Amino acid sequence: MAVERSEPPYRLALPQPTESVEQDMEYCVLDTGDGWTEYRFHDYAELYKVPGLYERLFYDILQCQSPPVVCDLLAEQLAAERIDPAGIRVLDVGAGNGIVGEELRARGIGKVVGVDIIPEARDAAERDRPGIYADYHVIDLTALDGDRASAIASGGFDALTCVAALGFGDIPPEAFRAALDMVAVDGFVAITLRDDFLSDDDTSGFAGLIRSLLETGELEQLGSTVYRHRLATSRDPLLYRAVVARKRRPR
Numbered sequence: 001m002a003v004e005r006s007e008p009p010y011r012l013a014l015p016q017p018t019e020s021v022e023q024d025m026e027y028c029v030l031d032t033g034d035g036w037t038e039y040r041f042h043d044y045a046e047l048y049k050v051p052g053l054y055e056r057l058f059y060d061i062l063q064c065q066s067p068p069v070v071c072d073l074l075a076e077q078l079a080a081e082r083i084d085p086a087g088i089r090v091l092d093v094g095a096g097n098g099i100v101g102e103e104l105r106a107r108g109i110g111k112v113v114g115v116d117i118i119p120e121a122r123d124a125a126e127r128d129r130p131g132i133y134a135d136y137h138v139i140d141l142t143a144l145d146g147d148r149a150s151a152i153a154s155g156g157f158d159a160l161t162c163v164a165a166l167g168f169g170d171i172p173p174e175a176f177r178a179a180l181d182m183v184a185v186d187g188f189v190a191i192t193l194r195d196d197f198l199s200d201d202d203t204s205g206f207a208g209l210i211r212s213l214l215e216t217g218e219l220e221q222l223g224s225t226v227y228r229h230r231l232a233t234s235r236d237p238l239l240y241r242a243v244v245a246r247k248r249r250p251r
């Protein structure tokens with residue numbers, strides 16, 4: 001990994017584990033030399049500006065495992081179907097500072113195109129992992145016109161990844177639908193979602209969308225696994241489901 005993490009030029013602290021907060025309200029405090037400031041975990045633009053902070057917070061301390069889990073599921077499917085990953089072009093949605101892109105390229109994927117809604121994500125990916133993405137677009141998928149979508153998809157992606165970015169005020173169901181439209185028929189979809197977003201009680205809209213995609217045959221589920229996405233700041237495990245599927249022509 002290109003990011004230097006041995007001596008961070010900041011002090012970072014998390015709330016006491018006894019303080020239980022909803023996942024979309026989680027925060028840390030950071031001192032970069034001017035005193036302690038509170039950052040919500042969803043203040044991605046601010047977190048990405050500090051080199052190495054995202055990795056230290058989510059990977060070193062909170063032990064996030066989503067990128068390798070999802071990328072392994074996709075790579076295993078490609079291997080099972082004897083598809084050479086070098087010929088695959090992946091759309092990585094909610095790409096952030098490029099950890100998923102790096103994991104995909106490490107598994108031999110030929111090309112990865114990143115999409116994120118904030119420019120700070122692209123800046124951080126270029127700063128921390130230059131050359132990982134063949135292209136990186138800062139766009140709002142819910143407001144993308146057809147011409148721009150076709151230009152980015154250029155005939156359709158062979159696969160879509162979306163890791164730790166669906167729901168919670170991040171990527172809404174309509175944006176996921178727009179990303180799926182940029183995948184070619186028979187392309188692969190590898191995503192991760194909080195497990196309860198797929199339950200009958202879900203209010204995020206994802207359970208309904210995924211159910212209808214499965215019912216119409218537009219998605220054919222190939223595999224799925226429930227795993228520990230990361231620790232919450234309470235240090236309790238956050239369980240997510242990773243799903244790999246194939247996009248088919250709807251029946």
Ligand SMILES: C[S@@+](CC[C@H](N)C(=O)[O-])C[C@H]1O[C@@H](n2cnc3c(N)ncnc32)[C@H](O)[C@@H]1O
Nearest residue numbers: 044094095096099116117121163164165170171
């Ligand atoms: C938790 S980060 C995950 C980043 C990366 N996938 C990873 O696993 O390290 C969520 C990312 O989704 C992006 N995001 C949030 N809403 C989005 C939207 N509507 N469209 C595209 N990206 C979005 C955020 O800017 C952020 O970079």
